Amino acid sequence: FGELTASLNxxxxxxxxxxxxxxxxxADVSHEIRAPLTVMQGxxxxxxxxxxxxxxxxxxxxxxxxxxxxxxxxxxxxLLVAQLDNASGLLNLxxxxxxxxxxxxxxxxxxxxxxHLLTFKFEAETAIKxxxxxxxxxxxxxxxxxxxxxxxRPEGEVSLSLKTDKKLVRIDVSxxxxxxxxxxxxxxxxRFYRVDKAxxxxxxxxxxxxxxxxRIVDLHKGRIEVxxxxxxxxxxxxxxxxxx
Ligand code: ADP
Numbered sequence: 001f002g003e004l005t006a007s008l009n010x011x012x013x014x015x016x017x018x019x020x021x022x023x024x025x026x027a028d029v030s031h032e033i034r035a036p037l038t039v040m041q042g043x044x045x046x047x048x049x050x051x052x053x054x055x056x057x058x059x060x061x062x063x064x065x066x067x068x069x070x071x072x073x074x075x076x077x078x079l080l081v082a083q084l085d086n087a088s089g090l091l092n093l094x095x096x097x098x099x100x101x102x103x104x105x106x107x108x109x110x111x112x113x114x115x116h117l118l119t120f121k122f123e124a125e126t127a128i129k130x131x132x133x134x135x136x137x138x139x140x141x142x143x144x145x146x147x148x149x150x151x152x153r154p155e156g157e158v159s160l161s162l163k164t165d166k167k168l169v170r171i172d173v174s175x176x177x178x179x180x181x182x183x184x185x186x187x188x189x190x191r192f193y194r195v196d197k198a199x200x201x202x203x204x205x206x207x208x209x210x211x212x213x214x215r216i217v218d219l220h221k222g223r224i225e226v227x228x229x230x231x232x233x234x235x236x237x238x239x240x241x242x243x244x
Contacts, residue, residue: 028192032074032206036067070206077208080139081191084215091133091219095243098128098137098169102162105138109145113158116149124162130169130240132220140216143209144173144236150205151234152177168222169240176233185226189214213238 040063047060083090106122113120130137141160148158152175161172180188184195192207213236217224220240228234 025191029078032192033071036071040064040067074206074208077206077212080212081208081215084136084212084219091136093131093133096130096132096134096137098130098132098162098171099124099126101134101137102141102160102171105141106160109141109158109160112142112145113149116152117155118149118152119155119157121157121159122161123159125164128162128164128169129243130220131243132240136216136219140213140238141171141173143213144238147209148173148175148177148234148236151175164242165239167242169242171238171240172235173238174233174235179230179232180226180228180234181230185228188226189224 043060043063047057052060102122102124106120109122110120145158145160152158156176159172159174161174163170180195184193187193188195189210190207191211193210194205194207214224217238217240222238222240225237225239226234227237
């Protein structure tokens with residue numbers, strides 16, 4: 001009976017944890033969706049209070065356009081998070097020559113960095129292979145490079161490197177940007193976690209990018225680590241198993 005009670009308690013505990021987790025997800029998502037909706041509602045009711053000039057209506061529509069773009073990007077990311085939650089069977093695994101793959105992607109990464117007036121550096125050992133899902137790996141790399149570019153400094157630098165490290169494949173994305181405080185490091189992979197909650201839509205996203213990265217790496221049976229010094233920059237390292 002003692003054993004039975006212990007296992008039942010454990011099972012109920014787990015169930016309760018799941019219920020709490022789902023409740024928390026619904027609360028988080030509602031909270032995140034409410035903010036842009038409130039902005040749009042406020043803008044609309046203000047604009048409708050009296051007749052406005054064309055410029056005022058234009059400004060109002062611009063707010064609508066950027067808030068709805070943000071909402072739609074967030075919903076797309078949320079769908080991806082949900083999809084990745086039960087995606088182990090959905091991964092489209094194939095042999096990927098990661099060296100060639102990164103070489104193909106690097107011009108796009110360079111453009112992304114140049115849009116932020118940053119230098120992009122890339123070095124890769126040749127013929128490194130992994131078992132992976134190309135689309136998901138692409139999503140992972142774009143999120144990491146996008147962050148390295150967003151949280152950088154004017155005329156800063158982003159670098160991407162690929163090598164083998166103790167029988168694992170290692171991808172490093174480094175920046176010389178703003179860095180992350182030690183107390184935030186453990187939380188940045190959480191859903192909706194942003195270090196600077198007050199940052200504008202352009203400067204920061206919905207806090208889902210790294211959640212997506214972590215899930216993609218987990219699904220590939222790898223791990224992701226971050227090292228960062230505030231004010232100096234960060235390095236995100238992805239370790240993936242090398243094929244036998
Ligand atoms: P977001 O969409 O806000 O960029 P992420 O999940 O990708 O969300 O990142 C979570 C938070 O971690 C970001 O809001 C930012 O505060 C911090 N962060 C992520 N990458 C970096 C980086 N390279 N340098 C500094 N801070 C970063």
